[in-house]
Each structure stands twice: as C-alpha cells, then as structure tokens.
Amino acid sequence: MGTGNSFGRVFRISTWGESHGGGVGVQLDGCPPRIPITRDEIQVDLDRRRPGQSRITTPRNEADAVEILSGLNPEDITLGTPIAMLVRNKDQRSGDYLENDMNVAYRPSHADATYDAKYGVRAIAGGGRSSARETIGRVAAGAIARKILKMYNGIEVLAYVSKVQDIACENVDDDTFTMEDVDANIVRCPDPESAERMLERIDVIRKTGNSIGGVVTCVARNVPAGLGAPVFDKLEADLAKACMSIPAAKGFESGDGFAGTLLSGKDHNDEFYIDPETGATRTKTNRSGGIQGGISNGENIVVHVAFKPTSTIAKAQSTVTRDGQEVELRGKGRHDPCVLPRAVPMVEAMVALTLVDALMCQQAQCELFPNEASQDERPNPMGTTAKREGGPKKNDLAAAGGGPIGLRVDEE
Numbered sequence: 001m002g003t004g005n006s007f008g009r010v011f012r013i014s015t016w017g018e019s020h021g022g023g024v025g026v027q028l029d030g031c032p033p034r035i036p037i038t039r040d041e042i043q044v045d046l047d048r049r050r051p052g053q054s055r056i057t058t059p060r061n062e063a064d065a066v067e068i069l070s071g072l073n074p075e076d077i078t079l080g081t082p083i084a085m086l087v088r089n090k091d092q093r094s095g096d097y098l099e100n101d102m103n104v105a106y107r108p109s110h111a112d113a114t115y116d117a118k119y120g121v122r123a124i125a126g127g128g129r130s131s132a133r134e135t136i137g138r139v140a141a142g143a144i145a146r147k148i149l150k151m152y153n154g155i156e157v158l159a160y161v162s163k164v165q166d167i168a169c170e171n172v173d174d175d176t177f178t179m180e181d182v183d184a185n186i187v188r189c190p191d192p193e194s195a196e197r198m199l200e201r202i203d204v205i206r207k208t209g210n211s212i213g214g215v216v217t218c219v220a221r222n223v224p225a226g227l228g229a230p231v232f233d234k235l236e237a238d239l240a241k242a243c244m245s246i247p248a249a250k251g252f253e254s255g256d257g258f259a260g261t262l263l264s265g266k267d268h269n270d271e272f273y274i275d276p277e278t279g280a281t282r283t284k285t286n287r288s289g290g291i292q293g294g295i296s297n298g299e300n301i302v303v304h305v306a307f308k309p310t311s312t313i314a315k316a317q318s319t320v321t322r323d324g325q326e327v328e329l330r331g332k333g334r335h336d337p338c339v340l341p342r343a344v345p346m347v348e349a350m351v352a353l354t355l356v357d358a359l360m361c362q363q364a365q366c367e368l369f370p371n372e373a374s375q376d377e378r379p380n381p382m383g384t385t386a387k388r389e390g391g392p393k394k395n396d397l398a399a400a401g402g403g404p405i406g407l408r409v410d411e412e
Contacts, residue, residue: 142349298383
C-alpha cells in the first residue's frame, strides 16, 4: 500500500520535503538509459514554476536551483539508475505561521485541518507537504519526461491559462500555439487581449487581499495511437489522477468534457477520414480530446484542469482552533493571489510524466515483439504522425459504388 508520495508504474517518481524544511526534491526511477539531459534543461521548467516571478505570484524569493545528485554520468547522460534531484529552501519565514493565530487555527478550505485529522500532527509553517512547493520535484522529473517524449516522437506538452473566473481566452489554436506565446505575459495566456482582461481581474482581487481561480488547458501533440489501457487504466483516468493531485486542483475535463453533454451523439462523435497525404486514419474533429475508449487515437490530447482560489487570504474568516475553539482568522505570510500562472508548468509536468509511463507500458506489453502480419492484415496507421506505407489505400468500396456500411450493434 502506498502512502501518497509516489506516482507512476514504470516511470515512477517519489517526491519528498516540506515547504519550510531544508529542501524539497524527487527520486525518479525507471528512466531509460542513454538520455542526454542537462541541469539547465531541467532548470528551465523550474524557473517557470518558481515563486516571485511577478506581482500576481507569491513574493517568496527562491532561486529554486536544482542539484542532480545521482543517475547521470559526467557527460550528462542518464545511466538507467535512480535520478535524485534536490532544491534547497532559502527564503522560509516560519514566523509568519508560528508567531500568530495561524499556529493554532485552521485556515478555511486549506489542508491544515485534514492533515491534522489524519496524522495527529502537522507541519504548521508553510503547510508542509500540502504546499505547492512540493511540486518542485514533479516539475524537475517532468522536464526529463518532456525530453524523452520529444526524442521518441516529437511529442510536445504545452499548457496555458484558458480561464480566470468567467474570463475565457479566445483565438488560441491548439495545433500551433507555442511556449513563447504562453510566456509572453505574466498570466500565461497566449491570447494577449484575453490576458489583459484576466490580469485586470486578478489585480482587482489581489489588492483587496483576496484570491481567484480558473482553468489551465494542456495540449499534448504528436502522441502516437495506442497509449492507455481498457477499464481501470484508461489514459484519461491516469491523466485525471495526475492533474487532480496538484495542489488546489478541483476539476478535470478530457476533450469537450461537460460541454459534450449538451450535444447529441451525431454532433459529438468525431467522424473518421483517411488523410490524403499520409494514408493514416484521422478524425475530422477532436471532441474526444485525443482519447477514445481510454486509449490515445493519435490526435492532440486536450485536457482542462480547474483550480480553486488560493485558500490563504488576508480577509477575516471564521474558523476553529486545534482544541475546538471558534475564532476569527486573517491569513498572514506570502501567498499566490492566483495559482494559475505557476500551475501551467505543474500541469505540463504531470501530463508528461503520465505519457512517458503509458508509453513505456505500451512498449512492454504490445511492442515487445514486432507485428509481422502483412500490411493488409494490420489496422490502418492512426494519428497525426502516422503514415501508411505506400500512401492511402485504394477505396475499393467507393469504386464498387457502395453506400453506407450497415453495422449491427448489440452492446449492453
């Protein structure tokens, strides 16, 4: 039985450390050998996650400089052995928590009370493991996962802030937006006009000592068909667990998600066609978000993660103390008025980790031995990066003047 600090089956991480302890980090096991990865590549993602980036993030001043302790040779090549990474905490201010009412009173909607109920003890300063600082280990390991995905099939995992309260971004093409587009503003929304409106809303809330939530959308491009497994290990189920494990995450959608419930089957179904250039099976639309039956279909994987407003705010709120006394609490310390900009690299990391794990499971089960059947006996290649040898197959049904194919379906 696990204790909640590890994630993944083959490509597996275990994170450790508390917000105000000596440091935080991760052990990554199952990483393939011979992968070139430098400290600087990992630091790029950590810099996007770090606090103190702008006026709409926590002002805690941390460099978040990563130290790689094991798993690489002097030439920065992975050895196939566990990779341990550490980031030391430098700017803890435990007095913000220990020298006032936050020492004994639970913050409403924070993990303070539930951690205490579970363990009978808690790390008061900084929230301990419930702090977003825990995600440093995920993002560091996610940077390695990102490199593996790129090397394997040119897979890209990119996220952006798609909604702040009721302000939704517009004019974002999931096929073409870049990380540079996302990072061009402090909100991390690739639509500049929507980003301005979002920033104005965040500033209004921030100046009142309050907080605000919204949605992060993540797109994974060039993912091959076949990742994920039926029933309990469906790819969107694994992605949901991965993303919902991020602090402050409160909702998850795959593809059209809840909006799809407003459509009929005819309107919601992604009809298939044959790509005239590659001969691969494609879908005309992508309401499924790149996953059907729990298995990737080779189209863009698209997920949406809802984040609640930060629970620690400078507004007076009713709460109780550890010994059961009703009190009023006003949050102290340094906290994000909006978690969304820093949640972007966290979501990317968890999606990348999930995809590498699914890819390695697929290789182990279904690609251990090559499929030596003839091309006509194999399913047609599927997805944006797939190609049929010799190009599109001649449409024998169309040549014969056939109409729609009748299909008798007898499912429960």
